[in-house]
Amino acid sequence: MEGYITEHPILQFKRGRRVKFYFEDKELEGYEGLPIAAALHAAGIRILRYSEKYNRPRGFFCAVGKCSSCLMEVDGRANVMVCMEPLKEGMRVRRQKGKGRLDG
Numbered sequence: 001m002e003g004y005i006t007e008h009p010i011l012q013f014k015r016g017r018r019v020k021f022y023f024e025d026k027e028l029e030g031y032e033g034l035p036i037a038a039a040l041h042a043a044g045i046r047i048l049r050y051s052e053k054y055n056r057p058r059g060f061f062c063a064v065g066k067c068s069s070c071l072m073e074v075d076g077r078a079n080v081m082v083c084m085e086p087l088k089e090g091m092r093v094r095r096q097k098g099k100g101r102l103d104g
């Protein structure tokens, strides 16, 4: 549970089982059902995508699906908000550059 919030005064975190997923083809583990971004953060990954115009790194920002800072490619789908998308076993997650690719 290293890297995860385990106690909070008003929120509860329901964790599923530990599952394997892939970030840039590297095998990682996380808790099923928690946001993909939480698993990436726990693994020390802070850059989630690169901005379209200046190719600047973007990371976890609002964490509630409002800012688009965390858009990534997940299982070939571009523009997935990983702060809101639950982690599932075997997911393939990639950093997105700009608007992302439609073909994955």
Ligand code: FES
Residues within 6 Å of the ligand: 059, 060, 061, 062, 063, 064, 065, 066, 067, 068, 069, 070, 071, 081, 082, 083, 084
């Ligand atoms: S971090 Fe803001 S939408 Fe995901």
